[in-house]
Amino acid sequence: MQSRFLHIDDTRTWDAFRDGNQAAFAHIYQAYFQLLYNYGRKFSSDDALIGDTLQQLFTELWQRRKRLGSTNQIRNYLYKSFRRALLKGLAKHAKSDASTDSLSFSIYLSYEARLIQQQHTEEQVAGLQQAIAQLTEKQREVVYLKFYDGLTYAEISDVMEITSAQAHDYMYKALKALRKNIKNNDNYSKANTTAFILFFVCNLLLLL
Template identity: 25%
Template sequence: MSIDLLSDEELLSQLKQGKRNAFNQIYERYYAVLYAHAYRKLQNKEEVRDILQNLFVYIWNNKENLNVNSSLSAYLYTSVRNRILNFIRDTKVRAQYTTSLQEFAEKGENLVENQLQEKELIRIVEQEIAQLPPQMRLIFEMSRNLEMSHQEIADELNISPLTVRTQVRNALRILRVKLGTYTFTIFF
């Protein structure tokens, strides 16, 4: 009897015995209909070809242990459907991962850039404060860094609160000129 006249069950039996002609006949009998079925779902020729190739490679590699509980056609359609669902799931997971990674990279890049800019600004501000006259710098740092009131600074340094106020105001004026209004507004 010609191989192309064999039933699916007979082809499956011969396939399990390792007969290549049986495999080729199953391939020829079902490839086109499986392709059309898969293409309606995915509409991507490359992916459909990959799915079918993987299915037929799997069938050949597992021919001895192939467990077909229903008809061969039902087994093949179910296998294609499951592979399509896996492909869609994997594609969504990859897309979500890619999006997540891209967002992280963008945020991370901005975060690092912002941190570097902030450190640079702080360095510049500290440098400008260090260039203030010694008494003015001391009063300014007590006011801003130690958060002492003008009266507390005056008591600590044995000077008048009016002198403290004048020194802080002069320090702020000098820093505003040296740092520019924008940077000055950020820090003071």
């Protein structure tokens, strides 16, 4: 059954949740759980930790609902809260596991990207994936939030707790690095290098 909050703005939905409306809380949970999980998977492959962090987040939200402030951007509020909680958990986990890779933000070309043989060769896709791997974690995260989740730079700065100028800078340097890392690749022509990068960032950021 479709949630009656589907077409209600974030401010009223959040206020209803804060007032104890269980339907509003269920709508928020169902609308954002998977998105948050996908975001968490970019930081770590530890499904148990991600799941536990999400469950704890929503449990605490319900328990503390009367003390929460208002918001007109539920997604950003949840992303910021989840990111902070997950990074805290990953940092704690890393102290007890020297081999953990939990603090590495990863993005991969989608399965669909590997099927576009008529537009780009397998070598081109592999080359771009290698170039992506050379970006910093912050650069990859900004690219993901901007082009996969559609956040504005102001929203990205809020979620990542950086300035808007820093968010712009990470994106600029990420795209510059991608161009630099692949421009000398024999599988690309000068004409299609930038086009291919933009095709990637606009269409090919998918889940792990």
